[in-house]
Amino acid sequence: MERKIYKKSKSIKIVTMIMLVMIISSCGNKKSSLEDLQKVTTNTEDKSNNFASGLIANTDTGYYTWNIDKKHMMYFDNESEKQVILCNRPDCEHKYDADGSVTTDVKCNGYFSDEYSKNHILTYGNSIFLIKKVNKKGLYLTQIAEDGHYREELLCLTENTSEESLNNIILHRGYCYFAIESMKDNIAVSELYRVQLKKDAKPIKIDEIQGTSPIIMHIKGYEDEVYYVKFTCNSESLNNPLDAKMSYELKKYDIKAETISDVLDENIDDYVVDTVNNVLYYHRCGEAVYKCDLNTLQTEQIYSDNNLILCKLMYDGTNIYIDNLQTYICDGDIDRKIYAIDSYGNIVKKIECPVTFDKGIFECGDSKYLFNYTYDYWNYIGKDSLNQNNNDVITQEEWKQIEWE
Numbered sequence: 001m002e003r004k005i006y007k008k009s010k011s012i013k014i015v016t017m018i019m020l021v022m023i024i025s026s027c028g029n030k031k032s033s034l035e036d037l038q039k040v041t042t043n044t045e046d047k048s049n050n051f052a053s054g055l056i057a058n059t060d061t062g063y064y065t066w067n068i069d070k071k072h073m074m075y076f077d078n079e080s081e082k083q084v085i086l087c088n089r090p091d092c093e094h095k096y097d098a099d100g101s102v103t104t105d106v107k108c109n110g111y112f113s114d115e116y117s118k119n120h121i122l123t124y125g126n127s128i129f130l131i132k133k134v135n136k137k138g139l140y141l142t143q144i145a146e147d148g149h150y151r152e153e154l155l156c157l158t159e160n161t162s163e164e165s166l167n168n169i170i171l172h173r174g175y176c177y178f179a180i181e182s183m184k185d186n187i188a189v190s191e192l193y194r195v196q197l198k199k200d201a202k203p204i205k206i207d208e209i210q211g212t213s214p215i216i217m218h219i220k221g222y223e224d225e226v227y228y229v230k231f232t233c234n235s236e237s238l239n240n241p242l243d244a245k246m247s248y249e250l251k252k253y254d255i256k257a258e259t260i261s262d263v264l265d266e267n268i269d270d271y272v273v274d275t276v277n278n279v280l281y282y283h284r285c286g287e288a289v290y291k292c293d294l295n296t297l298q299t300e301q302i303y304s305d306n307n308l309i310l311c312k313l314m315y316d317g318t319n320i321y322i323d324n325l326q327t328y329i330c331d332g333d334i335d336r337k338i339y340a341i342d343s344y345g346n347i348v349k350k351i352e353c354p355v356t357f358d359k360g361i362f363e364c365g366d367s368k369y370l371f372n373y374t375y376d377y378w379n380y381i382g383k384d385s386l387n388q389n390n391n392d393v394i395t396q397e398e399w400k401q402i403e404w405e
């Protein structure tokens with residue numbers, strides 16, 4: 001008798017489960033599968049150039065970031081200028097508090113366990129991509145639907161499961177480009193790979209660098225070319241960057257010819273390309289910002305400043321942004337300076353970030369907003385502020401913290 005009751009309740013449970021699944025899939029999910037990446041024809045330009053930190057990425061409708069708990073993906077909507085959890089499950093009971101903490105269960109579409117790296121958010125077409133650590137198998141590029149409801153491990157980037165081995169990754173024109181750092185026969189090596197955005201496609205190595213602290217970084221896609229910087233450093237001065245001999249080589253990979261060439265034989269620590277005018281802007285390590293006509297290779301200095309030892313360069317199609325990264329280079333030095341300049345090197349605006357900015361991250365963003373990230377919170381400011389001529393400075397007070405809807 002007891003056994004019979006047990007059986008009955010089990011079958012009720014199964015029926016309930018099936019009904020629940022049917023309800024979820026009919027109401028919550030707009031689509032049953034992911035966007036076909038081979039059919040992405042618009043929006044194929046890589047946008048990570050505008051969001052180099054990997055902590056924020058955008059599509060045409062909004063921006064994706066992490067909640068302060070680093071477990072929930074947030075969506076910041078262009079129109080409402082508010083953020084929500086990336087979850088539209090009607091039955092989901094996710095809740096958030098004023099302090100930004102979130103209560104959900106693991107079934108919430110916006111929940112991403114520790115298997116997912118929180119260091120690289122990428123977008124391509126209307127899909128989101130994250131790096132997933134699959135136990136004993138490697139790091140997988142994982143595609144996620146724009147509303148968060150569906151996920152799939154697209155391809156294995158590397159069998160190395162250490163998240164730290166992957167420091168730079170972009171998606172550009174149907175391919176993923178990424179650098180892997182590892183030790184091979186006791187020699188440090190950084191390798192650049194390329195793989196098509198296709199189910200189970202296999203990465204192919206296209207370049208590498210060995211030496212002391214070898215890094216392939218600043219991978220940026222520009223039309224039919226992918227630029228990147230190969231870095232090594234002399235071993236004596238790793239603890240004192242100001243004395244270190246840092247070698248930076250700027251390379252470009254021609255996608256159609258599948259060849260690699262030097263861009264300029266100079267010590268370039270960061271750069272941007274204006275593809276409309278075919279101009280390269282770059283910072284020569286320890287020196288100034290230069291402009292190079294890529295047709296004639298004619299070069300001129302356009303901007304210099306004290307303490308411009310290293311520099312993060314950004315470009316949003318209108319202005320070039322210079323961040324002197326001082327609080328990263330010299331501990332205790334608060335002379336962090338961020339400027340927007342025009343193509344002649346004239347200062348358009350000095351950009352002051354919130355007081356707490358300190359070692360925070362500045363992103364020039366897209367055509368709509370500038371962003372900064374400090375102590376787990378994102379701030380933004382409309383690009384209109386750059387065009388107002390009544391003030392030379394964007395002040396600390398002008399920044400707004402991203403709020404909940």
Ligand SMILES: [Zn+2]
Nearest residue numbers: 087092094108
């Ligand atoms: Zn939810």
